[in-house]
Amino acid sequence: MAWYYGTFACGHEGRTNIIGPIKDREWKAERAFAKTCSDCYKKLSEELREQENKEAAERAKEMNLPELAGTEKQVAWANTIRQKLIEAFDDTIEKMNDEDSYKARLIKRRIGVSIDEVIKIREFIIRNRSQAKYYIDNRYNTIEEYIEAELQKISAVIDEEDRLVEEAKAENTVYPENRITDAVVEIIVQTDKISIVFEKNEEFRSIVKSLGYKWDDRWVKKITETTGTAEERAAELGNKLLNAGFPICIFDENIRERAVNGTYKPECKRWIYHRKDTNYLAINWTDRSDIYEKARSLPGSKWDNPSVLVRVEHFEEIEDFASLYGFKFTKAAQNLIEQQKERLEKAVVVKPTKSKEHDRKDGLSDILQSSDDVLPDLIEED
Ligand SMILES: [Zn+2]
The missing domain is CATH 3.30.70 (Alpha-Beta Plaits)
Incomplete structure (x- = not known):
């Protein structure tokens, strides 16, 4: 053993202890001085660790992770360990997700749990493990060891949740007198x-x-x-x-x-809708009553599955029909009718003067005036 003196890469002067065969010592010393001195190395690694802890704390905040309990130094350190643990979980879950991959099958066989259980354990740790000490004590655990250690606790928690749900359901269940099941x-x-x-x-x-x-x-x-x-x-x-x-x-x-x-308002099965982007009202019923013929007697009606369509111009007849057969109007249908009423109010109304032609006496005119009941077909066509 011998002390060698020299200048380290960081510029600091110092000594380094070299052991081993004498012929190698010169070369070993050269290598030692090519690095930073031990003080500088310590300082650098502390800085790196601080940086890592700071980043982990920021990430924890971003991810809304619960704050850890412990001394300031413990918390800073545990944040980093927790962050790495979460990454390891995410990595495992991602690999398990790809069911076809060889690695996924390997993980499943090795860990012996389903992907759902792994996700639950990840959540369980994040939500319940808020002591810095937990992460520090378990820092050398593999992901499998974490899963194994938490699996039992998590199934106890899930069982308890299931029990609470069952109890709540029982409280809110009623059985009819003559139940069939x-x-x-x-x-x-x-x-x-x-x-x-x-x-x-x-x-x-x-x-x-x-x-x-x-x-x-x-x-x-x-x-x-x-x-x-x-x-x-x-x-x-x-x-x-x-x-x-x-x-x-x-x-x-x-x-x-x-x-x-049995106190409820029965569902209305008869509705008049606005057929979108048209001037049609759509008469629709789902109670299988025989309403079709009645709806088709409305002026200008036509069948267009699943409704009978009638133009909004006939809203008065449709309103009569609705009140007679218990139909309700949707808001859109009501709006369409309102628009039609407004149009009518603004419409130009004229009193047409009869053309002299109509007064002309000829054979046909005489027949029309004298025999309405004889020629009903002719009159309807007008
Ligand atoms: Zn130095």
Whole structure:
């Protein structure tokens, strides 16, 4: 062992301790002095680490990660470890996502969990692991070790969530007296739609179909101007299902009671729409009543699937028809009629003078005036 003196690459003078065979020492010393001195190296790595911590803290803020608890230094460090851990998770998830890749299969076999579980564990760590100490203590863990360690805790958390959901459902479920099944129909009410979660069942299917529900991953009815509110429709659906012997779960107490008591405004199935970009009103009904002939008796009517169309000029007849057969007008249809009324108010009205020609006495004129009832066809053509 021997001390060599010289100047380091950073410009600082100092010494370096060289061991080993004498013949190599000169060369080793040369190599040592080609680097920065140990003080400079320490300073540089501290700066790099600080920079890394600062960036991690910024990223954490961007990603809305929970703030870590611990001393200032612990937090700074743990932020960096957490950031790298999240990147490792994202990388793993991305690889698992590509089901065809060899690497994906390898990861699945090695880790033994599904991609959904990995995503849940990532979320679990981000949301629940807010002690800086956690990241520092586990800094040498591989991603597999993190997953293995958290898997049990996360399944306990998921079980607890499931239990709470089941309890909440039980509280909000009612069973009809003469129920035909113990399986519960869950009715989910949102402002713009109602969705139903239930197992496959023919009787259930025919009820929801008759109420205008469509299959789209689950049974869904969109709430529009012509359906009435979501509350009304959910109460109606619940009532129909209860009466057919199905237990139902509705989280809104008021709607649930209305379903039990059958207090809802029935859905209007007869509507008059404005046929878009035309001057037509569209008469539409979905209650399968025999309304077709009556609608076709309106002046100038024509059938254009799924509605009977009548020009807005005949709004008076259409309004009479509507009140007679219980049709409602959509806002757009009302607007179209209003526009037509305005047009009529502004219209130029004239009092036409009869042309002298009409007074001319001839054979045909005599016949027309004297025998209206004899020649009805001729008069209609005028
Ligand atoms: Zn130096």
